[in-house]
Amino acid sequence: MAKPKVILVGGGARSGKSAHALALARALGVRRTFVATARRYDDDLSARIDRHVRDRGPDFVTVEEPVELPARLAGLGSTDVALVDCLTLWVSNLLMDGADDAAVEARFEALCGVLAAPPCHVVLVTNEVGMGIHPETPLGRRFRDLVGRGHQRVAAVADEVHFAVMGLVLRLSPGPVTALAPAVAR
Numbered sequence: 001m002a003k004p005k006v007i008l009v010g011g012g013a014r015s016g017k018s019a020h021a022l023a024l025a026r027a028l029g030v031r032r033t034f035v036a037t038a039r040r041y042d043d044d045l046s047a048r049i050d051r052h053v054r055d056r057g058p059d060f061v062t063v064e065e066p067v068e069l070p071a072r073l074a075g076l077g078s079t080d081v082a083l084v085d086c087l088t089l090w091v092s093n094l095l096m097d098g099a100d101d102a103a104v105e106a107r108f109e110a111l112c113g114v115l116a117a118p119p120c121h122v123v124l125v126t127n128e129v130g131m132g133i134h135p136e137t138p139l140g141r142r143f144r145d146l147v148g149r150g151h152q153r154v155a156a157v158a159d160e161v162h163f164a165v166m167g168l169v170l171r172l173s174p175g176p177v178t179a180l181a182p183a184v185a186r
Helices: 015-026 043-061 069-073 087-096 101-116 139-156
Strands: 006-011 032-036 061-064 079-083 121-127 160-165 168-173 178-180
Touching: 006 015, 006 139, 006 168, 015 043, 015 069, 015 079, 015 121, 015 160, 032 069, 061 139, 069 079, 079 087, 079 139, 087 101, 087 121, 087 139
Parallel strands: 006 121, 006 160, 032 061, 032 079, 079 121
Antiparallel strands: 160 168, 168 178
């Protein structure tokens, strides 16, 4: 059997990245696990989480893992595909729990170690954080820098990197850059 695929899907808010990632995961296997990194911090985030649950429907087993993502992925040998949504919330959780920069970078290294020999296909969703305004606060700048460096590491081990923007999806890697048919948000 060939090595399972690792696909990184990035983009901005409401870019179509999650719908695209769901379509990819559905095409990669019938035993699907959704690894949710979000925590219900407030009513708005709770409503977003509930909408995502409705959008993916019953064809994913949901596993909530806000912090120990590398270990959770390593233990998913009984699934065809894991969809992780999302890396930026995972980093936010680590920072909110008091992780310093070295600890966050070590978690990315551990994640990349799992992705180098994944137990199943893995689709990772993340928010592009480097194309907006310069963050005003030290925490915002720290978050942006940690996520940006982490994205570079994950992209280096991914088999494919996709970028969603304004409802369109580009496959950036492997080249050549290719426009993909977007999944339509529900």
